[in-house]
Amino acid sequence: MNFCSQCGGAVSLTTPPDDNLPRHVCTACGTIHYLNPKLVVGCIVEWEGRILLCRRSIEPRYGLWTLPAGFMENGETAREAAQRETLEEARAHVEIDDAFALISVPHVNQVHLFYRARLLEASFSPGLETLETALFAEEAIPWREIAFQTVTLCLRAFFSDRAAREFHFHEAALPPVSGRI
Ligand code: ZN
Numbered sequence: 001m002n003f004c005s006q007c008g009g010a011v012s013l014t015t016p017p018d019d020n021l022p023r024h025v026c027t028a029c030g031t032i033h034y035l036n037p038k039l040v041v042g043c044i045v046e047w048e049g050r051i052l053l054c055r056r057s058i059e060p061r062y063g064l065w066t067l068p069a070g071f072m073e074n075g076e077t078a079r080e081a082a083q084r085e086t087l088e089e090a091r092a093h094v095e096i097d098d099a100f101a102l103i104s105v106p107h108v109n110q111v112h113l114f115y116r117a118r119l120l121e122a123s124f125s126p127g128l129e130t131l132e133t134a135l136f137a138e139e140a141i142p143w144r145e146i147a148f149q150t151v152t153l154c155l156r157a158f159f160s161d162r163a164a165r166e167f168h169f170h171e172a173a174l175p176p177v178s179g180r181i
Helices: 078-090 149-163
Strands: 011-014 023-026 038-047 050-056 069-071 094-105 110-119 130-136 170-173
Touching (some): 038 078, 038 149, 078 110, 078 130
Parallel strands (some): 094 170
Antiparallel strands (some): 038 069
16 A cells, blocks of 8 residues: 555555554554455355355466355445355355354455355356356365365365254364465
8 A cells, every 4th residue: 555545645554553563554644544354255055965166267266166255345244245246156046044164364364254055046157257157066076176275174064064964153264384265
């Protein structure tokens, strides 16, 4: 950040009094511009036991498979975000069930939240950010071609819970070791 969105003045990185982290502070009007993590929301969509995956038509991870998910917008609830992302990426209408997994990804300043959901009808097709949409049985999941570690983690927890016939909420954090999401 170089300029203040309030007044257009120059911004400098300094630690304000009573704070313990450097912030972008406007040298003209004094506004402190806080940068905080972004929430990525998505869902594990089920239809007759199979899971809806989308093959990405955008970077990063072009061509790899993911769950429908994306950045939450201002003014919407997390559930609405999950529903909207599924409609945008897979042109699918879903009913959102319980929150299933919350995964912190501190090295990219993101938190990923996944709901369980079910398709309302067997109708889906690729949206703008998707090359291909398909339903996968557990044994057919393309594990080596999953775009994000958070999605792998979420799917593994889902199948494990489903096998045990009891879903519960999972909280995790991705270690920064790989530098991947
Ligand atoms: Zn300013």
